[in-house]
Amino acid sequence: MNPGSIRLYSYWRSSAAYRVRIALNLKGMPYETLPVHLARGEQHKAPFSDLNPQELVPVLLHGSRILRQSMAIMEYLDETWPTPPLMPTTARDRQRVRALAQMIACDIHPLNNLRVLQFFENTWNVPQAERDAWVRHWMQVGFEALEDTLADNPSTGTFCDGEMPTMADCCLVPQVYNAVRFGVDLAPYRTIRRINDACLALEAFEAARPENQPDAPVGN
Structure with a gap:
């Protein structure tokens, strides 16, 4: 088409x-x-x-x-x-990729979304330090589970599933970007870091980086 x-x-x-x-x-x-x-x-x-x-x-x-x-x-x-393709060929592998993607998009990301943090600030007057601690806590909880899931599965390859990027990798890289932004220590998450590096070596991921967008402020 x-x-x-x-x-x-x-x-x-x-x-x-x-x-x-x-x-x-x-x-x-x-x-x-x-x-x-x-x-x-x-x-x-x-x-x-x-x-x-x-x-x-x-x-x-x-x-x-x-x-x-x-x-x-x-x-x-x-x-x-x-x-x-962004998804594997078998139903079993597609389920795994969806599960990995949803661990990030449904369980980690919503808890550090901008509108949640703005509600904390504007409605409950939560100080910046406490908001940042909230973000880091839930990212770390999510990353611990994600790391164990990725590291303990033979389907994990260069990328989240095998040797080609999938929808799971499309979700992983932005969440790692957020983790770095909020000062999360990524040292314990060896598999996540390795996959993130492999993704960012590809032009498709490099071009999508926040700092490479037309609306990114100069100097970010």
Whole structure:
């Protein structure tokens, strides 16, 4: 299928948008970035809030289609343009990749999402140091389980599953970026660090880095 017009509503430091940027790059699909500045609250204003009532990025526009939720967007991309694949060929391996991806996207990431931290700050007046400690705690809890899951499975290869990047890697790399940003000690997570390094050696991941986005501030 011809990709046609693809536009991605993104924020340079959004983990969820970062996942989709990686997936698009792995597919070799050109797209236009439409920045939504989350820190300034642009997601809460029309016309974006009309486009996505959740007021979250990413949103992917494929022609007249409006696609929401990063995990669902990545599966849409993989089903619409199956080469190169983001999922393994067998049902068992696909389940494993989805489970790894969801450990990050459903269990780790929501607890350190911007809107959660803004609620702590604006509603409960939680100090910055305590907010940062909250983030590090839940990342460490999640990474401990993820590390054990990856290190103790023969399906883990150069990447989260085998020798080709999958949807799980699209989720892993942005979460590692967040962990570094919040000062999480990654030394205990040898497998996570190794896979992250292997991913970032690929142009698809390099181009998707937050600092390489058109809306990234100069000097980051």
